[in-house]
Amino acid sequence: MSKLTHLDETGAAQMVDISAKPATRREATAEGRILMSADAIAAIRAGSLAKGDALAVARIAGIMAAKKTSELIPLCHPLSLAKVSIDLLIDDEGVACAATVVTTGPTGVEMEALTAVSTALLTLYDMAKAIDRGMILEGIRLRAKSGGRSGEWRA
Numbered sequence: 121m122s123k124l125t126h127l128d129e130t131g132a133a134q135m136v137d138i139s140a141k142p143a144t145r146r147e148a149t150a151e152g153r154i155l156m157s158a159d160a161i162a163a164i165r166a167g168s169l170a171k172g173d174a175l176a177v178a179r180i181a182g183i184m185a186a187k188k189t190s191e192l193i194p195l196c197h198p199l200s201l202a203k204v205s206i207d208l209l210i211d212d213e214g215v216a217c218a219a220t221v222v223t224t225g226p227t228g229v230e231m232e233a234l235t236a237v238s239t240a241l242l243t244l245y246d247m248a249k250a251i252d253r254g255m256i257l258e259g260i261r262l263r264a265k266s267g268g269r270s271g272e273w274r275a
Contacts, residue, residue: 126195135195141226146267148221150233152260154241155214160252164244165210174247175208178217182206182240186221186232196231199223204232206240214255217241218263230262 128134164174171177183204190198203222208215219236221229241257248255264274 133195135197136227138197138226141269143225144267145224146222146228146265148228148230148233148265149218149263150230150237150261151216151218151263152237152241153214153216153258154244155256155258156244156248157252157254158212160248160255161210161212161214163251164215164248169247170250171247174244175210175215177247178208178215178240178243179206181243182217182219182236185239186219186229186236189232189235192235193231197227199225199227199229199232201229201232204236206236208240215241215244228265228268230265234260234262 125136126133163169167173183206185192186204187201190196201221201223203220205220207218217237217240219233219240221232221236223229237260238257241260245255245257261275262273264272266272
């Protein structure tokens with residue numbers, strides 16, 4: 121089992137020292153989906169929700185969340201992000217979301233991609249909850265990452 125880097129030798133939480141790590145291009149893609157009723161899907165598709173264009177708002181929320189990840193996840197480093205893209209796809213069961221985040225730096229952007237997906241999906245819930253309070257968020261996971269010492273990884 122590998123050593124947990126966010127714990128020191130006494131077991132106390134710590135922010136990892138990345139000062140000696142080289143800056144490299146880092147990219148991560150996360151995905152997830154929200155399942156919802158046919159009525160909620162139809163309203164999102166038609167852009168007829170009382171709160172406005174759910175897909176546009178969710179996309180902006182995901183981008184904002186990626187930029188704020190270090191404020192939400194206690195031991196994450198604040199990063200200068202070069203790119204955040206949020207792809208939303210409506211299907212017969214709900215909306216699938218994929219977020220890709222890119223930076224050049226000494227640490228990866230997996231948490232930023234996961235935070236972006238989670239927040240975009242939560243935003244869709246908020247936008248459509250008047251129609252369907254039983255929506256389900258599922259399958260939130262890291263799909264791929266590249267860069268750094270560990271290189272490429274794909275789910």
